[in-house]
Amino acid sequence: MASAPLPSYERRLILFLDFLGFREIVAETTDDPAVLGRLIAGLNAIARIVGDGSVESERVTQFSDSLVVSYRVDETSWVFWLLHAMAMTVVELAGRGYLLRGAVTIGDLLHDDRHVVGPAMVAAYEIESQRAIMPRVIIDPAVLDIAREHRGDLHTPDDEEGYVRSFIAVDDDGEHFFDYVSWRSVVEIVGADDDSYGAYLAEISRLIERGLRHSDTRVLRKYLWLHRHYLAAIDLFEAIPVDHPYRAQSPENCEMIASLPRLDALCAAASASVAAEQQRS
Numbered sequence: 001m002a003s004a005p006l007p008s009y010e011r012r013l014i015l016f017l018d019f020l021g022f023r024e025i026v027a028e029t030t031d032d033p034a035v036l037g038r039l040i041a042g043l044n045a046i047a048r049i050v051g052d053g054s055v056e057s058e059r060v061t062q063f064s065d066s067l068v069v070s071y072r073v074d075e076t077s078w079v080f081w082l083l084h085a086m087a088m089t090v091v092e093l094a095g096r097g098y099l100l101r102g103a104v105t106i107g108d109l110l111h112d113d114r115h116v117v118g119p120a121m122v123a124a125y126e127i128e129s130q131r132a133i134m135p136r137v138i139i140d141p142a143v144l145d146i147a148r149e150h151r152g153d154l155h156t157p158d159d160e161e162g163y164v165r166s167f168i169a170v171d172d173d174g175e176h177f178f179d180y181v182s183w184r185s186v187v188e189i190v191g192a193d194d195d196s197y198g199a200y201l202a203e204i205s206r207l208i209e210r211g212l213r214h215s216d217t218r219v220l221r222k223y224l225w226l227h228r229h230y231l232a233a234i235d236l237f238e239a240i241p242v243d244h245p246y247r248a249q250s251p252e253n254c255e256m257i258a259s260l261p262r263l264d265a266l267c268a269a270a271s272a273s274v275a276a277e278q279q280r281s
Helices: 022-029 033-047 078-095 119-132 143-149 157-165 183-189 194-211 217-238 245-249 251-258 264-280
Strands: 010-019 059-063 066-072 100-111 137-139
Touching: 010 022, 010 078, 010 119, 022 033, 033 059, 033 078, 066 078, 066 100, 066 119, 078 100, 078 137, 078 143, 078 157, 078 183, 078 194, 100 119, 100 143, 119 137, 143 157, 183 194, 183 217, 194 217, 194 251, 217 251, 217 264, 245 251
Parallel strands: 100 137
Antiparallel strands: 010 066, 010 100, 059 066
């Protein structure tokens, strides 16, 4: 009898996502069925990141609060489409009150209906846990080469790279990530309704306010990071000149965003706690 073929790796594009603070989220569900219902809706939303099944190499594994999606690297334009789906999901979940952390990279992977294993999975997990740290999705710049090579039929390599780069910002530490707070990312790139951006930032504000009250300095660092990006989004609107056409077009939006709390006192207290912890260590 012929033996079964040995398993082998494929070169694949991989996205790994998980929820920030999932243990505390789950703890809240035990006393309130409505909180559990919101969590299940959030988990269902993250599952919708996958395509319609038309891409043969698509593989999806969801377990607890984590999601792994992968494609063969030679799928046409799927760097762009995966980043697009990731961006929409991160924004939708933030609007629901959940922050995601993760990584997009490439590498050798065996991903089927039962298994997801290989150097690419290890790399994605390490990027998410050791480099992302904050509530952000790190994007490996190596995916740009894949995008250029396996581009859409009507796109030049520069075109395809430009489309992919639209999802990528560079953080203060040099990491490439998706900025889900800025107006450009949320409205211009993801396509959210401009009129809803103020309400979206208000939800981010509530998340930050709660996070900055945490007793764990590791958690405080994450929300201090988010607070910095939140203030940058507010400052952008406050800097719009009074005679700018946007103010005439969307005065309610401008007023609402300008009125959002800056949370300076909470930020100062959290920063002091972090500094004190650093001195003790």
